[in-house]
Amino acid sequence: MTDLEFLDRAELLLKAVELACDRINDDGDADIDNQRVGGMITLTFENKSQIIINLQKPLHEVWLAARSGGYHFKFDGQHWADTKGQGEFFERLSKDASTQTGLALTFQA
Known part of the structure; x- marks a missing residue:
């Protein structure tokens, strides 16, 4: 993957x-403040x-980075997969956000 391809995929x-x-805040009881600075949210x-x-x-x-630990993800051609084989990015984010808030939160591509 070239640098430009990475940046395009990562931006998505x-x-x-x-x-x-935005969807979670509009549709449910959660209040998530998301602050983006460059390549970090x-x-x-x-x-x-x-x-x-x-x-x-x-x-x-x-x-x-979440309370449960730190995770690294690489794009495998279809998904952002954990480099240690511990799942897909949006599954991990949904699990950690749900655990940290006590609400059932779903993030997806």
Whole structure:
């Protein structure tokens, strides 16, 4: 994957996260503050816990940091897959956001 291909794919992922936050805020009881600065999004929940998503351009990875730990994802041609085989990006984000808020939250591409 070239640098430009990575940036295009990563931008789609970040935009999907932002749109999912808007949808979740509009449709449910969650209040997610999503702050984007360049290639990093910080999700802050009502209980002040956070999830941070940022791009690692030299590695062509997206990193996710949550209470449960830190995860690295690479695009496998179809999905952003965990580099240690622990699942797909949006599954991980949904699981961690749900755990941290106590609400059933779903993020998807």
